[in-house]
Amino acid sequence: MTLPLELTGVALAANLASHGDRPAVLTGGRVLSYSDLAQRVEAFAARLGTVRRLVVLAADNSIESLVAYLAALASGHPLILAPAGNDAALESLITSYDPDVIIRPGASLPSTVPGHQAGPLLEELRPGTRHELHPDLALMLSTSGSTGSPKLVRLSHHNVQSNAESIAEYLNIDGGDRAMTTLPMYYCYGLSVINSHLLRGAGIVLTELSVVDPCFWELFRNRRATSFAAVPYTFELLDRVRFTDMELPSLRYITQAGGRLEPETIVRYSKEGQRNGWELFVMYGQTEATARMAYLPPHLATTFPGSIGIPVPGGNFRIEPVPGLDDGELVYTGPNVMLGYAESPADLAAGRAVHELRTGDLARKHDSGLYEVVGRRSRFVKIVGLRIDLGQVEKTLHNLGLQAACAGTDQRLVAAVEGNHDERLLAKTLAQSLGLPRAAVEVRAVERLPRLATGKTDYPAILGLAAPPEGPGRTTAPPGxxxxxxxxxxxxxxxxxxxxxxxxxxxxxxxxxxxxxxxxxxxxxxxxxxxxxxxxxxxxxxxxxxxxxxxxxxRRRLFAPLETSIVLRAVAIVVIISTHMDLIAWPGTAHILMALAGYNFARFQLGGDRLPRLKRQARSLARVVVPTVAFIGAVMLLTDKFNYTPANLLMLNTVIGPSGWTDAWHFWFVEVLVYVLVAMMALLAIPWADRAEKRFPLAFPVALIGVGLLARYNLVPIDILHTRPVLWLFALGWALARARTVPQRLILSVIAALALPGYFDNPWREATILAGILLLAWIPALPLPAVLHGLFGTLASASLYAYVTHWVIFPDFKEHTPVLAVALSLAVGVAYWAVSMRIMGRVLRLGTAAPxxxxxxxxxxxxxxxxxxxxxxx
Missing domain, CATH: 1.10.1200 (Non-ribosomal Peptide Synthetase Peptidyl Carrier Protein; Chain A)
Incomplete structure (x- = not known):
């Protein structure tokens, strides 16, 4: 029977307009009031229709996904939440449940709401429904993270509303609060943050940024956020970015759930909150209870850090004895307990099948009235906040044709696989499919799966296959x-x-x-x-x-030396991008990078026989050219905002491009670098030049400096249009890598000091280049805080890719948020570097796979x- 939709919706989604013009959703560039949000929700609900249908939403932390979620919730359409970006999980749910409507991220038809330009892509598979949908059914969430398991938790309208009210009550959320979305919407913890704040007319600062991203904290301050949610892994990241040293005057509290947090960490952060005026709420919950079942009052966190606290308002616990164990199973009752599970479309017609929730956790109650979880009975683990069904993981591996068994803890998942398999590739694939960090998944190839005498799988033995924390490749020492x-x-x-x-x-x-x-x-x-x-x-x-x-x-060291070339590359790319967006004015660092290119050419691209060396040089050149051309081509294909030309694709703009500065000149540095590298490769392919370089390793680049200086002083007509010759800087870096004595370095330093004045008719720029060259010549390493080594290393590695991509990233942010523009440009460059290096590394080594x-x-x-x-x- 189809019920009137207005009688089947969830109140917190249906009553958005009652909060008026309060800010509802805030992003880096826009603010949406509750009135605006209500209009968008109403318009999208109209698109879903008046007949109750089964909807699947591939959700991300975007306004469009939020609107679609609220529209389904408000108008009574039963909704399955799936992770956006995980096509396998989404297709698994679609195949299992045959929804009537599928909503994916992406542009769609314009809305009738003024100012609303686009929304998610709505795919209607049928105008009505072929399912029998229970009147109470509102929402279905996966029980095991993003695996795409067909086993879903069925939640009613009252489940969603009551748990939001309970959470809002003990967190004392009001209209002045603003929560940052640190967790994905399809995860029940992340969803509970949204629900409880919308219920009270509070704001949601919508983002997918990580807490390790400086842009996250800039957005936090700019939007005056008052809280954020954390899983245990989040606190490791917070330590990495020195969260406790941050100035966050608007922060009111932090919530923690998604797995057990070490008591020492609870005490440390609780005390830090007491010093800085915010509170830590440690919480306990499961998807089967909509989200939350217990919380630890902040004032008890330092005294009882191992406790899950007390039941949430409206809920109750009891402990049911378990034969043979001192501790019993924790059982929860409350209005937020699910209707039951669903594993097929037939289950969607079922009403309430569960009246109390057996958590599968072993617990005890202390005299203080607080509850403590001491173990588990189930085959689930929680890793970085995701609840992983080990049985479902085994099925996933079996579907790949593998005989496998899985064990795990709240820190890692271990899979034993029979046969000779690529462990690293399987671990990477499994981690991606589960949405887990790569380091949290280990795969071990074994001849036979370990078995007990009864023939059952020996799961403790599988867990024992994991590399020890201090094992190969695992560094657990603190920074420094x-x-x-x-x-x-x-x-x-x-x-x-x-x-x-x-x-x-x-x-x-x-x-x-x-x-x-x-x-x-x-x-x-x-x-x-x-x-x-x-x-x-x-x-x-x-x-x-x-x-x-x-x-x-x-031995702990606060400061440790980091190679000067690495520091220079990292600093140079930050300065270049900051200068391009007028945040500072510090020209010259690009030419330091040119000297560094020569320095690294001498270190990595010379030596050995001519043919192997030429192949090595070609591979290195490809790592520069291919990602650059691919990025330029993608920009030209996807947008007409930048006036790039075919000459850019051929890396010939510096030779045949326009005489005046245009967008096409964005990549002059890469083009000139490629010209120099190709010229050096061609020169060293000549037998007599190859012999000369090997016989006179320092004199050879010094001779090239002389050739370059002829062009620098316009004594020979070697100029590439408006780009001053840089061959001498490249050769100078090459020579510095070959210099072995103090007199040799001194002579090269004098050459730089004499040749730079007048090079640009800009004393500051010339002094900057000279300073970089002198640092490279005389100081092998610079002492830096040890905790910054990883950051400098990442920026240095990604410097070329950040240079290539930043032109496209910063224009939309330059005028209003230049600091955010710099950070975002660097972040995109790092991401592009990581992807490009992985792809190029695999491709370039396909031909060298033989032993x-x-x-x-x-x-x-x-x-x-x-x-x-x-x-x-x-």
Whole structure:
């Protein structure tokens, strides 16, 4: 029977207009009032129709998804929430439940609401419904994160409304509050934040930014947010960004749920909140209870940090004895307990099948009246806030044709797979499908799955297959701690940085195909692992590095040296982008990067026979050209906002482009760098030049400096239109990498000091370039706070990609939020670098997959692979 929709909606979504012109949704660039939001919800509800239908929404943290969610909730259409961006999970739910309507992120037909330009894509599979839908059914959420499991929790209108009211009551939410969305909407915890704030007319600061992103905190301050939600993993990230040192005057409280937080962390953050005027609410819940079942009053957090607290308003606990155990199972009752589960469309017609919730957790009640969870009975784990059904994970692996079994804790998931498989690839695939961090998933290939005497799977044995926390590749020392690595650590770093699976003792970073783009990430990791990194480590055989490894020790250091070339690259890209958007005026750092390019060319692209060296140089050049051209092509294809030309795609604008400055000149630096690299590759391919460079490693680049200076002083007509010749700077960096004595470095420094004045007719710019060259010449490493090494390493690695992409990112933000524009430009550059390096690394090594000839032919293949991580051996 189809009921009138106005009688079946959830009140918090249907009554939005009652909050008037209060701000409802705030983003970085807009504010939507409750009146505006109500109009959009009403308009979208009209599109859903007057016949009650089953709707699937692929939700992200966008205004469009929020409107679609509220429209379904307000008008009584039963809604299944799925994760946007996970096509496999979405298709699994569609296949299992055959919805009438599918809503995906993306542009759609314009709304009739004034000012509303676009919305999500609404796909109507049928005008009515083929399902029998129970009148109480409002919302269905997955029980196991983003796996796409067909097992859903059925929630009623009263479940959603009552739990929002309960949460709003104990958090004392009012119209002045504003919550940041740190969690995805399709996750019950993230959804409960939205529901409880909309109920009270409070604001929602809608974002998908991470707490490690400086833009998140800038948005937090600009929008005067009062709270944010955290899972246990969030606190690790907060420590990483030094959250406790931040000035956040509007912060009123932090909530924590999604798994057990260590009592020490609870005490530490609770005390920090007491000092700074905010509170920490530790909470306990399950999707089956809509969201929340218990909370720990903030004033008790330092005294009872191991407790889940007391039931939420309207709820009750009891502990049911479990035979053979001292502690019983925690059972919850309350108006937020689900109707029951759904595993097929037939279940959508069912009414209430559950009246109390058996949590599967073992608990005890203390004399204080507080409850404490002490263990679990179920096959679920919570990792970074996501509830993972281990049985469903096993089914996923079985569907891939694998015989597998899974075990886990709240820190990691371990899967044992029978047969010889690529462990690293399987772990990466599994982590992506589950929405988990890669480090939280381990896959181990075994000959046979471990079994008990009864024939049942031995899950403790599977959990024991996990690498120990202090094992290879796992650095648990705090920032600034000096430690030395085992041989496996060193080989693992090489293997992961260069994506190779065959490393000999005689191999070096350079011989394995390393270049300046992969050098930074590898050097930062090696420095952390070894404590001290030799200046010539990149040409030192792996066996020698292993031999230098001493027994592990740790010594905390606040400051530690970081290679000057890395610091210069990181600082230069920040300064370049900041200058381009008029945040500062500091020209010259791009030409420091040109000298650094020559410096790294000498370190990574020389040595060895001509043909292998030429291949290595070509691969390195491809890592520059392909991502640049791909990005330019994508921009030209997707927008006409920038006047890029085919000359940009061919990287010839600097030669044949327009004489005046236009958008087409955005990539002059990359083009000139490519010209110089191609010229050097061609020169060194000549036999006599190859012999000369090897015989006179310093004199050869000094001669190139002389050739470049002829162009710099216009003594020969070698000029590329309006770009002053930079060959001499490239050659100067090359020579600095070859200089071994103080007199040699002194002579090169004098050349730079004499040649730079008048180069740009800008003393500040010339002084900046000279300062960078002198730092490179005389100071091998700069002392920096150890906690910043990772940040500098990431920015240095991504510097080229940030330079390429930032032109497209910052124009929309430059005028009003230049700091946000810089941060966003850097973040996009880092993301593009990460994706490009992974793709290019795989593609460029397709032709080199065959085993290489061992340096030490006396060793067997098995011996040669002993030091590699299991993923590399598989």
């Amino acid at each position: 701690a000096e430690a030395t690595a085992a041989p496996e650590d060193i080989r693992r770093i090489f293997a992961e940085a260069l994506e190779v699976t065959d490393i000999d003792d005689g191999d070096t970073f350079v011989s394995l195909g390393g270049d300046s783009l992969s050098y930074v990430a590898a050097s930062v990791r090696l420095e952390k692992a070894l404590g001290h990194l030799p200046a010539d480590w990149h040409v030192t055989p792996v066996g020698n590095l292993v031999a230098k490894a001493r027994p592990a020790r740790k 290489r000839k061992p340096v030490n032919s006396g060793r067997t293949k098995d011996k040669k692979r002993e030091g590699l991580p299991p993923a590399a051996r598989a």
